Amino acid sequence: xxxxxxxxxxxxxxxxxxxxxxxxxxxxxxxxxxxxxxxxxxxxxxxxxxxxxxxxxxxxxxxxxxxxxxxxxxxxxxxxxxxxxxxxxxxxxxxxxxxxxxxxxxxxxxxxxxxxxxxxxxxxxxxxxxxxxxxxxxxxxxxxxxxxxxxxxxxxxxxxxxxxxxxxxxxxxxxxxxxxxxxxxxxxxxxxxxxxxxxxxxxxxxxxxxxxxxxxxxxxxxxxxxxxxxxxxxxxxxxxxxxxxxxxxx
Ligand SMILES: C[S@@+](CC[C@H](N)C(=O)[O-])C[C@H]1O[C@@H](n2cnc3c(N)ncnc32)[C@H](O)[C@@H]1O
Numbered sequence: 001x002x003x004x005x006x007x008x009x010x011x012x013x014x015x016x017x018x019x020x021x022x023x024x025x026x027x028x029x030x031x032x033x034x035x036x037x038x039x040x041x042x043x044x045x046x047x048x049x050x051x052x053x054x055x056x057x058x059x060x061x062x063x064x065x066x067x068x069x070x071x072x073x074x075x076x077x078x079x080x081x082x083x084x085x086x087x088x089x090x091x092x093x094x095x096x097x098x099x100x101x102x103x104x105x106x107x108x109x110x111x112x113x114x115x116x117x118x119x120x121x122x123x124x125x126x127x128x129x130x131x132x133x134x135x136x137x138x139x140x141x142x143x144x145x146x147x148x149x150x151x152x153x154x155x156x157x158x159x160x161x162x163x164x165x166x167x168x169x170x171x172x173x174x175x176x177x178x179x180x181x182x183x184x185x186x187x188x189x190x191x192x193x194x195x196x197x198x199x200x201x202x203x204x205x206x207x208x209x210x211x212x213x214x215x216x217x218x219x220x221x222x223x224x225x226x227x228x229x230x231x232x233x234x235x236x237x238x239x240x241x242x243x244x245x246x247x248x249x250x
Contacts, residue, residue: 001205004136008207010086010112013134016203017064017087023189024064025093027071032186033200034130034161035179036232040239041071041129043231044159047241048125049075051227052157055124056080056104059151061113062131066094068161069127073101080104082123084116113144124156132162133208141211145223152244158225159241163204164213166236175235182235213238 008016023031030037048055049072057080060069069081079102083094091108099106109116113131126148135141148158166172183197191199217228217240225242232239 001209004209007136007209013207014086016207017085018089021065021087021089021093024067024090025097027067030067031130032188033183034163034237035182036234036237039232040161040237041068043239044068044127044129044161044241045071045075047229047231048072048127048157048159051241051243052124052155055156057123058082058125058127059118059123060084060094061116061126061128061148062086062134063094063127064090064129066098068129069094069098070101072125072127073098076125078103079125080106082107082109082118084109084111084113086110086112113147114140116147118147118151120150121153122151124153126152126156126158128158129161130163132160133210136209138211141216142219142223145219149223149225149244154244154246157241157243158220159239160216161237161239163208163210163236164216164238165210167212167214172236178235210236 030041055076058069058072059082061084063069063083063085066083069083073079081098081102081104083091083098085091088110091110095106095108135144152158166175180197183200184193188196220228220242224245226245227243230238230240
């Protein structure tokens with residue numbers, strides 16, 4: 001992957017997602033570029049409901065067209081929903097889909113998650129699906145983790161689905177080869193086979209800067225999250241969550 005200083009800018013990432021709303025708008029199929037994407041959504045929703053059944057408010061970071069919030073509303077109805085994304089077309093689609101699915105309040109916020117202003121202890125649940133890999137160096141990850149901890153009420157929970165790196169380069173190479181083989185077998189936006197694999201690999205190279213999974217889990221616990229859970233892992237993709245320590249006030 002190119003070094004961090006040669007990655008796409010926030011503006012370039014926003015422009016690409018502005019053109020990609022349809023791909024993230026199908027609750028029944030999920031997005032094919034992520035293996036097991038339906039299972040990830042289902043597990044996150046079920047685990048969030050099991051761990052935080054009293055939840056009244058969810059904050060969905062990098063919400064895209066709203067799939068994760070919609071899935072969550074199937075098991076925790078009528079939440080207040082704050083939907084955050086860089087892309088205005090994504091947010092417009094998310095609002096259109098989420099508003100009819102809840103009797104709670106729906107707010108949309110177009111901004112970079114690094115710049116989000118949100119009240120301390122303002123929500124019970126945070127969802128961050130396929131968005132944190134857009135953060136760059138460790139400092140940005142640490143800052144966003146600290147913000148997420150402050151936005152959650154004590155006892156609230158954070159749920160993340162993302163691409164993470166392996167601990168050793170040899171295993172990373174193995175998992176990446178297998179992901180390439182997976183991509184060759186699916187079809188996205190009318191493209192299939194090696195062409196689809198190369199398309200996905202090109203935008204990952206340009207845009208994404210994932211961290212190692214074990215580094216992320218360690219940071220979660222140092223930031224005050226407990227009861228860490230790995231719900232599912234398929235190669236480079238993992239669904240996980242944790243609870244904000246009840247003795248932290250934010
Ligand atoms: C791969 S999509 C995932 C969408 C949704 N979470 C899902 O899983 O269906 C990533 C989304 O995050 C948004 N995004 C990327 N970087 C962001 C940032 N720094 N701040 C806010 N949103 C961001 C993109 O615009 C895009 O809608």
